[in-house]
Amino acid sequence: MPTTEISYLRNELEVRRERLLEASSSAAGDASLRQLLTNVDAALSRLNAGTFGICEQCHESIEADRLLCDPLVRFCLDHLSQEEQCALEQDLSLAAGIQRTLLPRPDWSVDGWQARYHYQPASLVSGDYCDLIESNGGFLFLLGDVAGKGVAASMLMSHLHATFRTLAGQHLPLPLLMEHANRLFCESTTAGQFATMIVGSALPDGKVEYVSAGHLPLFHVSPAGVRAREATGVPLGMFSATHFPVCEVRLAPGDKLLLYTDGLTEMSNAAGEEYGVARVQALARRHAAAEPHSLVAACLEELRSFSANAKQTDDLTLLVLHRTN
Numbered sequence: 001m002p003t004t005e006i007s008y009l010r011n012e013l014e015v016r017r018e019r020l021l022e023a024s025s026s027a028a029g030d031a032s033l034r035q036l037l038t039n040v041d042a043a044l045s046r047l048n049a050g051t052f053g054i055c056e057q058c059h060e061s062i063e064a065d066r067l068l069c070d071p072l073v074r075f076c077l078d079h080l081s082q083e084e085q086c087a088l089e090q091d092l093s094l095a096a097g098i099q100r101t102l103l104p105r106p107d108w109s110v111d112g113w114q115a116r117y118h119y120q121p122a123s124l125v126s127g128d129y130c131d132l133i134e135s136n137g138g139f140l141f142l143l144g145d146v147a148g149k150g151v152a153a154s155m156l157m158s159h160l161h162a163t164f165r166t167l168a169g170q171h172l173p174l175p176l177l178m179e180h181a182n183r184l185f186c187e188s189t190t191a192g193q194f195a196t197m198i199v200g201s202a203l204p205d206g207k208v209e210y211v212s213a214g215h216l217p218l219f220h221v222s223p224a225g226v227r228a229r230e231a232t233g234v235p236l237g238m239f240s241a242t243h244f245p246v247c248e249v250r251l252a253p254g255d256k257l258l259l260y261t262d263g264l265t266e267m268s269n270a271a272g273e274e275y276g277v278a279r280v281q282a283l284a285r286r287h288a289a290a291e292p293h294s295l296v297a298a299c300l301e302e303l304r305s306f307s308a309n310a311k312q313t314d315d316l317t318l319l320v321l322h323r324t325n
């Protein structure tokens with residue numbers, strides 16, 4: 001585990017220890033608080049002894065995202081008791097259910113636009129972020145990928161969701177929206193946590209403004225061809241004072257935008273070769289005239305045959321925005 005995360009956890013444990021001391025010395029303090037205090041002290045001793053984060057059963061490393069969520073864990077996922085495993089599975093499926101409620105409606109549409117997406121976590125929960133928010137007569141589209149995966153990434157994903165949902169109500173210009181969201185994200189995450197994102201605003205007349213914070217190229221799909229549009233800025237959460245340059249693109253009726261996360265481009269075939277951005281572009285060219293849901297389906301079908309149904313290792317999200325008239 002990196003030193004920044006270790007010092008973050010040490011600080012967390014010390015803060016919690018203070019709180020527990022106060023609470024357990026009050027009149028209502030009970031034995032369970034004293035037990036927690038003992039557990040916190042034991043975790044601090046493990047930090048001092050250099051054994052923190054090592055499974056007491058197999059002596060291998062405990063999963064870093066679990067330690068960040070709960071620095072008191074002492075066993076790796078493989079060595080939980082039956083009871084702990086059941087509790088964890090229940091927690092995860094609850095979290096997965098909550099995460100699904102954060103997604104846009106599957107048949108989403110507004111004046112002049114229609115969207116279709118595919119959201120597929122590598123395990124139960126995902127670090128990918130996908131949202132569509134009606135705003136100012138048009139709408140905002142947001143697609144992001146939090147670094148890492150699993151529970152820690154999914155918590156940051158829901159944090160991003162809340163941040164953008166709150167800021168969207170203020171109808172800020174795109175650069176300001178990004179600057180505010182970035183600052184909030186920086187202030188509430190530890191070093192090394194960041195997210196690549198595309199955030200755009202689209203109007204009924206086909207005008208689209210967008211910012212790409214270090215994200216993979218988005219594709220403008222039209223009868224004239226498929227044009228890749230590269231990132232315009234650094235990922236969210238890297239530097240608290242960052243400017244995000246805005247790009248503009250105009251979609252004619254029938255045109256589409258294709259956005260995706262690296263669960264698509266980094267999927268490997270049997271030879272260890274990645275699917276890559278060029279294949280996404282070629283596929284979009286072949287299906288330029290397809291309806292949005294057919295483009296999503298074609299993408300998934302090709303990915304399945306490319307990877308020969310290999311196990312999905314990263315969260316995958318596809319989003320197609322279609323200008324209808």
Ligand SMILES: [Zn+2]
Nearest residue numbers: 055058076079
């Ligand atoms: Zn273990």
